[in-house]
Amino acid sequence: MNYYKPDTILYHNGEFVKAAEAKMDLYSQSLHYGYSVFEGIRSYKTTDGSTAVFKAVEHFERLKISAEAINLPYAFDTQTLIDATYEVLKQNNLGDAYIRPVVYAPANMSFARNTESFVFIEAWEMAPFLGDKLLRMMTSSFQRPNPKAFKIHAKAAGHYVNSILASQEAKDKGYDEAFLLDMNDHLAEGPGANLFFEKDGVLFTPQPGHILAGITRATVLEICTQLGIEVREGTYTMQDIKAADAAFFCGTAAEVIGWHSLDEYIFSKPFSETKSFQVQQAYKQLVVKPLTN
Ligand code: PMP
Numbered sequence: 608m609n610y611y612k613p614d615t616i617l618y619h620n621g622e623f624v625k626a627a628e629a630k631m632d633l634y635s636q637s638l639h640y641g642y643s644v645f646e647g648i649r650s651y652k653t654t655d656g657s658t659a660v661f662k663a664v665e666h667f668e669r670l671k672i673s674a675e676a677i678n679l680p681y682a683f684d685t686q687t688l689i690d691a692t693y694e695v696l697k698q699n700n701l702g703d704a705y706i707r708p709v710v711y712a713p714a715n716m717s718f719a720r721n722t723e724s725f726v727f728i729e730a731w732e733m734a735p736f737l738g739d740k741l742l743r744m745m746t747s748s749f750q751r752p753n754p755k756a757f758k759i760h761a762k763a764a765g766h767y768v769n770s771i772l773a774s775q776e777a778k779d780k781g782y783d784e785a786f787l788l789d790m791n792d793h794l795a796e797g798p799g800a801n802l803f804f805e806k807d808g809v810l811f812t813p814q815p816g817h818i819l820a821g822i823t824r825a826t827v828l829e830i831c832t833q834l835g836i837e838v839r840e841g842t843y844t845m846q847d848i849k850a851a852d853a854a855f856f857c858g859t860a861a862e863v864i865g866w867h868s869l870d871e872y873i874f875s876k877p878f879s880e881t882k883s884f885q886v887q888q889a890y891k892q893l894v895v896k897p898l899t900n
Pocket residue numbers: 647762796797798799800801818819820821822823824857858859860
């Protein structure tokens with residue numbers, strides 16, 4: 608994957624600079640200890656030809672919440688970062704793109720707090736892939752982190768070592784992706800996406816507590832309200848999902864993508880006949896709606 612070319616522009620601490628020339632301090636506490644926060648955002652080319660960053664405010668507000676959760680100073684203004692994002696998209700001529708803001712710490716080899724932090728925003732082309740290809744899932748041997756060990760509602764870089772281990776394990780074993788339980792063996796989430804499953808026309812999703820309750824998850828809950836689909840948040844087990852008619856992942860990068868199977872269990876209802884499919888279709892339309900303001 609080529610994330611940038613020599614003339615690609617990114618935003619770095621108030622300036623627009625060439626990706627190949629942007630520099631960061633190799634003594635940064637973020638690099639050594641995974642102590643940074645980030646976002647994953649998508650922009651879409653909308654039906655009127657304009658480019659819209661989907662849920663921009665929600666993502667940059669979460670970036671701030673993530674930084675505060677781990678005591679990283681955060682002196683950035685949401686609107687400034689949104690404007691910078693649109694400028695990065697424009698300068699790189701991007702429509703359907705993935706946007707990656709990162710807030711990181713200065714040089715600091717100790718564990719002490721910092722008095723400042725830095726930000727960059729990168730973007731690269733990424734087509735929507737809301738797919739018909741259903742995922743072959745594996746229950747991971749890794750659990751999601753203990754909420755008493757990490758601020759798991761924060762999108763902090765270090766947490767993603769857990770995601771990488773789980774995803775690599777699943778792919779090494781020939782699956783498309785991993786699904787992780789929490790420390791109590793309750794259904795949790797994927798390495799980078801939230802879970803919904805469906806039984807008899809009702810959707811179920813793990814409640815916040817042991818998951819990163821995503822912005823797409825919140826959007827799916829809104830879509831369910833609009834479509835009159837019943838949805839319950841709770842604590843669920845492997846037994847629940849292995850009796851389900853369908854299941855899907857949702858996340859900014861994954862969008863809404865159905866599951867074919869979990870381990871040996873195959874979701875037998877044709878996905879196109881499920882409520883989950885209706886949600887997928889509604890999400891597909893929502894992301895390409897032009898912004899109204
Ligand atoms: N869980 C984890 C662990 C994630 O990394 C993500 C991606 N940010 C999600 C869920 C989905 O979140 P969102 O819908 O906000 O992208």
